Amino acid sequence: MKTRNRVLGESKEITVGSVKLGGANPVAIQSMTNTKTSEVDVTVEQVLELESAGCEIIRVSIPDQESALALANIKSKINIPIVADIHFRAELAVQAINSGADKVRINPGNIGDEAGVRSIIEAAKEAKIPIRIGVNSGSIGKELRSKDLPMSEKLVLSALEYVDLLESMDFFDMALSVKSSSVPDTIDAYRGLAKATRHPLHLGVTESGTLLNGAIRSALGIGVLLEEGIGDTLRVSLAADPVHEVHVAKEILQALGMRAFHPEVIACPTCARCEVDLFSIAEKIEDYLKFSKKTIKVAVMGCVVNGPGEAADADIGLAAGKGKGVIFVQGQSIKTVKEKDFFDELVLAIKGLD
Amino acid sequence: MKTRNRVLGESKEITVGSVKLGGANPVAIQSMTNTKTSEVDVTVEQVLELESAGCEIIRVSIPDQESALALANIKSKINIPIVADIHFRAELAVQAINSGADKVRINPGNIGDEAGVRSIIEAAKEAKIPIRIGVNSGSIGKELRSKDLPMSEKLVLSALEYVDLLESMDFFDMALSVKSSSVPDTIDAYRGLAKATRHPLHLGVTESGTLLNGAIRSALGIGVLLEEGIGDTLRVSLAADPVHEVHVAKEILQALGMRAFHPEVIACPTCARCEVDLFSIAEKIEDYLKFSKKTIKVAVMGCVVNGPGEAADADIGLAAGKGKGVIFVQGQSIKTVKEKDFFDELVLAIKGLD
Numbered sequence: 001m002k003t004r005n006r007v008l009g010e011s012k013e014i015t016v017g018s019v020k021l022g023g024a025n026p027v028a029i030q031s032m033t034n035t036k037t038s039e040v041d042v043t044v045e046q047v048l049e050l051e052s053a054g055c056e057i058i059r060v061s062i063p064d065q066e067s068a069l070a071l072a073n074i075k076s077k078i079n080i081p082i083v084a085d086i087h088f089r090a091e092l093a094v095q096a097i098n099s100g101a102d103k104v105r106i107n108p109g110n111i112g113d114e115a116g117v118r119s120i121i122e123a124a125k126e127a128k129i130p131i132r133i134g135v136n137s138g139s140i141g142k143e144l145r146s147k148d149l150p151m152s153e154k155l156v157l158s159a160l161e162y163v164d165l166l167e168s169m170d171f172f173d174m175a176l177s178v179k180s181s182s183v184p185d186t187i188d189a190y191r192g193l194a195k196a197t198r199h200p201l202h203l204g205v206t207e208s209g210t211l212l213n214g215a216i217r218s219a220l221g222i223g224v225l226l227e228e229g230i231g232d233t234l235r236v237s238l239a240a241d242p243v244h245e246v247h248v249a250k251e252i253l254q255a256l257g258m259r260a261f262h263p264e265v266i267a268c269p270t271c272a273r274c275e276v277d278l279f280s281i282a283e284k285i286e287d288y289l290k291f292s293k294k295t296i297k298v299a300v301m302g303c304v305v306n307g308p309g310e311a312a313d314a315d316i317g318l319a320a321g322k323g324k325g326v327i328f329v330q331g332q333s334i335k336t337v338k339e340k341d342f343f344d345e346l347v348l349a350i351k352g353l354d
Numbered sequence: 355m356k357t358r359n360r361v362l363g364e365s366k367e368i369t370v371g372s373v374k375l376g377g378a379n380p381v382a383i384q385s386m387t388n389t390k391t392s393e394v395d396v397t398v399e400q401v402l403e404l405e406s407a408g409c410e411i412i413r414v415s416i417p418d419q420e421s422a423l424a425l426a427n428i429k430s431k432i433n434i435p436i437v438a439d440i441h442f443r444a445e446l447a448v449q450a451i452n453s454g455a456d457k458v459r460i461n462p463g464n465i466g467d468e469a470g471v472r473s474i475i476e477a478a479k480e481a482k483i484p485i486r487i488g489v490n491s492g493s494i495g496k497e498l499r500s501k502d503l504p505m506s507e508k509l510v511l512s513a514l515e516y517v518d519l520l521e522s523m524d525f526f527d528m529a530l531s532v533k534s535s536s537v538p539d540t541i542d543a544y545r546g547l548a549k550a551t552r553h554p555l556h557l558g559v560t561e562s563g564t565l566l567n568g569a570i571r572s573a574l575g576i577g578v579l580l581e582e583g584i585g586d587t588l589r590v591s592l593a594a595d596p597v598h599e600v601h602v603a604k605e606i607l608q609a610l611g612m613r614a615f616h617p618e619v620i621a622c623p624t625c626a627r628c629e630v631d632l633f634s635i636a637e638k639i640e641d642y643l644k645f646s647k648k649t650i651k652v653a654v655m656g657c658v659v660n661g662p663g664e665a666a667d668a669d670i671g672l673a674a675g676k677g678k679g680v681i682f683v684q685g686q687s688i689k690t691v692k693e694k695d696f697f698d699e700l701v702l703a704i705k706g707l708d
Contacts, residue, residue: 136663137663137664137667138655138661138662138663138664138667139663140663145663181620181653181664181667182611183609183610183611184610184611187581206664207620207621207653207655207664209619209620209621209636210619210621210633210636210637210640211566212565212566212569212601212602212605213605215566215569215570215573216569216570216573216602216605216606216609217573217605217609219569219570219571219573219574219577220573220574220577220581220606220609220610221609223573223574223577223578224577224578224581227541227574227578239621239632239633239636240633247566248566248570251566251567251570251571252570252574255537255570255571255574255575256537256538256574257536257537257538265563265564266535266561266563267561267563267564267593278593279564279593279594282563282564282593283564286564299535299561301492301561307492308492309490309491309492309493309494309499310491310492310535310560310561313491313492313535
């Protein structure tokens with residue numbers, strides 16, 4: 001498993017409820033509800049759905065007092081740490097902490113005054129919970145915004161200014177984020193931040209878009225950083241059902257070899273060499289393995305060029321030719337099967353691994 | 355626009371029909387047909403569809419003589435360079451070159467003998483076309499496969515062995531690829547290759563999977579490399595309609611700021627702060643701009659936290675609150691509009707940019 005790179009060193013460790021972030025801990029997956037937080041039942045329902053998808057930390061927005069109070073009730077009905085997302089009003093953060101928030105996320109720049117920030121810090125110290133300083137390109141203060149600097153530098157300067165503020169109040173239990181809707185700005189900002197601080201970093205590309213485009217943009221921004229050892233937790237932001245955010249996050253971490261969540265189905269893109277309807281077999285196998293937590297690799301290949309090699313490299317493989325194919329188990333070809341039996345034989349081989 | 359990074363230097367330039375690859379040229383988008391190449395009409399239809407999606411170089415598989423001969427006919431009916439994908443049989447490559455292929459892709463290891471490779475090289479020299487040496491993790495030779503080395507090193511060694519072979523035949527007009535279905539292996543292999551050679555590199559993750567997962571895996575593998583200045587052309591391999599391969603490729607290049615193809619719609623993920631149905635507005639705007647080639651940025655934001663900042667940073671923005679919102683044009687707020695008019699007013703503002 002990859003952790004912080006050697007040059008930058010490990011980040012500090014912080015504790016969010018039952019989850020540890022930073023240091024050598026695995027990169028944790030977060031998501032955010034899009035229900036009204038004050039509507040406890042629908043919010044709990046969404047959190048439970050996100051939990052079973054694999055969400056490890058949930059964030060809820062606290063736009064009003066009703067939401068801050070509802071947090072206690074929500075927390076009692078869910079199983080993962082809950083983060084209160086606060087803007088503008090310090091008293092909502094204090095209320096959310098009193099309701100049992102495991103972390104609060106603030107952008108100190110919009111809390112208004114230092115006294116407000118101090119009241120949040122005091123409450124967090126007493127509750128022994130961390131704070132995320134969450135700076136976004138869309139909410140950088142006017143003064144900094146008007147400076148002639150690259151956006152990535154503004155993001156870093158803004159975050160570090162708030163780090164200094166919190167540290168000057170003797171508060172060190174924090175995570176940081178510097179998200180932008182621009183992928184290059186996001187990458188550059190986190191690189192700058194990783195050089196400047198060892199506080200754990202929460203990765204994300206903001207407003208990344210609808211499902212497919214947002215997944216691509218998040219994979220790029222988050223992936224480039226993770227691959228070079230930057231990042232301790234992440235949220236994929238999509239304008240879509242948040243369950244997709246969790247799936248995309250898992251896929252990013254698994255593809256980079258950083259965590260393993262589910263079986264991997266490798267399918268060839270098919271071309272004129274392909275003699276069978278490979279898409280439908282690959283999709284049936286993906287569907288069959290949808291809820292499986294076995295971390296196996298299944299290769300469904302449609303030709304004699306790359307097929308046997310890929311099939312042999314996987315835990316279970318099919319190298320299909322015209323009308324028949326060869327099943328591989330742990331690199332060994334075990335039998336030749338007819339096309340109509342491809343799916344059943346693959347399932348049989350997968351079951352055989354238990 | 356990014357090109358090869360300063361440490362590695364620029365790659366050499368090669369010419370594929372009307373497209374130049376390598377050097378300071380933009381990273382070109384490739385795709386591959388999945389029709390029978392010998393069925394000229396359906397193949398041409400797919401190529402034309404891919405062309406209008408933005409495909410810049412098309413590859414077709416040549417599994418038999420009929421396909422090699424069909425290539426001439428296909429080429430006369432399309433507008434982008436065509437690459438012949440050949441395995442096992444040298445004479446098919448020679449025939450494809452005689453049919454007018456603008457490049458051939460071979461894996462010299464499966465052509466059989468040096469005489470076969472030499473016949474292809476001679477034909478390519480005479481036709482003045484380049485060759486891509488395409489090594490895949492699935493098709494590495496048995497001898498190399500059995501060595502106790504990381505897969506990424508095997509891929510690099512295999513590619514360099516073939517580079518030496520072609521160069522020993524006085525042939526230098528080539529591109530290289532070292533694809534793997536593993537994202538980390540792909541990244542490591544291309545990094546190794548970029549250090550070892552200045553031949554232009556064709557990027558891709560093989561058998562990357564179905565649409566969403568394949569897009570994520572390709573964005574990771576290809577994106578990490580492009581971001582560090584490696585890669586001159588790319589193909590996103592998906593087990594899906596190849597038109598999606600082109601869309602995903604464009605999104606990767608645009609998100610990294612390397613090329614601009616289409617308007618960008620930034621939408622916030624919505625949360626409890628959101629008072630309007632933002633997804634449907636964002637999707638209607640995406641739909642409206644689907645075929646537009648204007649390289650503008652439109653932000654559709656649903657709250658007062660990041661909304662005004664993001665909306666002001668875009669060419670056209672909407673910062674929506676309860677029942678009404680503010681329209682921004684080039685950073686200036688120009689009017690407050692009612693919720694029912696959001697879409698129409700955004701369209702009006704977009705048209706106003708012409």
